[in-house]
Amino acid sequence: MDISIRTPLIHSLPLSQQSGCNIWLKMESSQPTGSFKLRSAEKICCHYASKGVKGFVSSSGGNAGIAVAHSGRRLGLPVTVVVPETTPARARQLIEMEGARLVVHGKVWSEANDYALSLVTDEIVYVHPFDNPLLWEGISTMVDEVISEGLRPDAVILSVGGGSMLSGIAQGLEKHQLGHIPVYAVETHGTASLNASLNAGKLVRLDKVSGIATTLAASQVCENAFNVASRMNVKSMLVSDLEALNACRRFLDDHRVLIEPACGVSLSLLYEHKIRFNPANNVLVIICGGASVTLEGIK
Numbered sequence: 001m002d003i004s005i006r007t008p009l010i011h012s013l014p015l016s017q018q019s020g021c022n023i024w025l026k027m028e029s030s031q032p033t034g035s036f037k038l039r040s041a042e043k044i045c046c047h048y049a050s051k052g053v054k055g056f057v058s059s060s061g062g063n064a065g066i067a068v069a070h071s072g073r074r075l076g077l078p079v080t081v082v083v084p085e086t087t088p089a090r091a092r093q094l095i096e097m098e099g100a101r102l103v104v105h106g107k108v109w110s111e112a113n114d115y116a117l118s119l120v121t122d123e124i125v126y127v128h129p130f131d132n133p134l135l136w137e138g139i140s141t142m143v144d145e146v147i148s149e150g151l152r153p154d155a156v157i158l159s160v161g162g163g164s165m166l167s168g169i170a171q172g173l174e175k176h177q178l179g180h181i182p183v184y185a186v187e188t189h190g191t192a193s194l195n196a197s198l199n200a201g202k203l204v205r206l207d208k209v210s211g212i213a214t215t216l217a218a219s220q221v222c223e224n225a226f227n228v229a230s231r232m233n234v235k236s237m238l239v240s241d242l243e244a245l246n247a248c249r250r251f252l253d254d255h256r257v258l259i260e261p262a263c264g265v266s267l268s269l270l271y272e273h274k275i276r277f278n279p280a281n282n283v284l285v286i287i288c289g290g291a292s293v294t295l296e297g298i299k
């Protein structure tokens with residue numbers, strides 16, 4: 001059964017003209033749940049479904065939770081999503097719309113997560129929002145699709161929260177002998193967990209995370225993302241909340257697609273001319289999408 005879909009790869013004329021090279025967009029915003037998280041959730045949920053599990057539990061009030069809820073519904077298996085009281089109404093609504101049981105527990109994410117973990121049994125599997133090799137495997141198929149369309153990118157731009165996207169894209173690039181190309185890994189100043197770890201030369205946890213890109217607000221990236229960033233040609237980049245927001249607005253005008261600031265961070269590198277490429281370069285931007293955004297939210 002296919003849960004995630006093969007997404008469009010489009011050459012962006014507006015972004016290419018203003019960047020002076022070829023900009024290609026992998027439109028993960030077109031996934032049924034609005035983000036690439038459906039690739040990772042599908043991979044892990046199908047894996048465990050084939051082993052006969054009876055349900056899933058997630059503690060993500062964001063795109064990961066929505067993707068697990070969707071995958072469970074498609075597989076005919078119940079999903080419980082435990083979220084803290086701070087989770088916005090819109091996110092709760094999207095999770096419930098997928099038919100999942102929504103449990104509101106605790107003031108902060110760690111309390112919700114502890115409760116989610118307490119629901120795990122032999123037959124109920126916990127799905128981590130970003131730290132599991134099966135998740136990365138699912139995400140790596142994005143690169144397979146790009147290569148199968150004849151594009152071998154000279155660079156990739158993507159955003160980093162907990163690091164599953166970086167892990168999965170890195171896996172896909174290495175599989176296709178593209179492990180040497182630069183990967184621009186973008187965070188906001190308030191969610192710079194990868195940047196802080198690279199500066200420290202070891203995995204560190206941020207005392208606090210802040211700002212508009214709540215989807216990127218993991219206080220620590222997974223160890224694999226740190227290892228990938230240390231081993232490969234990964235360039236850590238930071239942008240402001242306003243730059244991310246402005247990129248969302250401009251992208252809406254340029255491509256008629258509404259994306260979260262968590263995705264806008266990647267595009268802001270281009271809109272704000274923070275990097276230069278050779279005119280012949282083909283640059284792949286992962287339009288990771290995001291479901292918890294409304295027109296009102298980016299005004």
Ligand SMILES: *Cc1c(COP(=O)(O)O)cnc(C)c1O
Nearest residue numbers: 063160161162163164165289290
């Ligand atoms: C999860 C997510 C991210 C960050 O991905 P990580 O794998 O956590 O680094 C970025 N954008 C969107 C829309 C997401 O759903």
